[in-house]
Amino acid sequence: MLLGYLAIGIHQFLEYFAILNGSSIIYKVGLLSSISAMFFNLRASEFFFDKKLGSKQLLAILFLLAIHIFTREMSFENAHFYVRGKDHFYWGALWMIFFLYWNLIHFIYYLQNYGRLGAKEIRNFPFAALNISFILSAVYCYILGLSKKLDFLPACGSFEIVFDAPSIWCVFATIQGIFLYFYLKNYLASTSVIEYRKPAWKIAIILAIIIEVIIFLTLPIFSALSYKMILR
Secondary structure, three states, rough: HHHHHHHHHHHHHHHHHHHHHOOOOHHHHHHHHHHHHHHHHHHHHHHHOOOOOOOOHHHHHHHHHHHHHHHHOEEEEOOOOOEEEOOHHHHHHHHHHHHHHHHHHHHHHHOOOOOOOHHHHHHHHHHHHHHHHHHHHHHHHHHHHHHHHHHOOHHOOOOOOHHHHHHHHHHHHHHHHHHHHHHHHHHHHHOOOOOOOOOOOHHHHHHHHHHHHHHHHHHHOOOOOOHHHOOO
């Protein structure tokens, strides 16, 4: 969990240096750093449940993703309090699959242990590690995107949820540390006994894909992007 949070923090520093030096290489390393946070979070979950949940497969996918990122041109610019990337959609969509799968695994385990000691730790794990900042940034982005779509906030200018949301979330992630600290403190002091069953990982993957499709279909509602612009 700590390494995952550190990976997000490294992304923040590298975005700053990328803007300072105008370096796309530094920018790409920062992107990979933030995406790799999901590998560390999934490894933490494997340790938590003492079961294999696919972290090795995720690492292999990250390696292929690194090749893809470093072999294509990417552009970025400073925008308000965050960095706007112009090539985020594909890797962002892949990260979202990882994120949803990780959350669904915990949700399935939580349902299996509902009412037992330790269920609360299962439920709170992803929120303490990542979800609180993600929810806050998602609410911010969707409200801002919808406001722009309805002309409520013309001052938000060229805000685009697909291009801007990843870096906005990384900024919000700076507040996640306090929740991570208290969770780990309480977890280490806990004596809860959890009955671990085999996770329905196939169901988790299917549900993650379905939710991803729903998110993709609703993006044009909350952003000025068209499908043609997304898939260009």
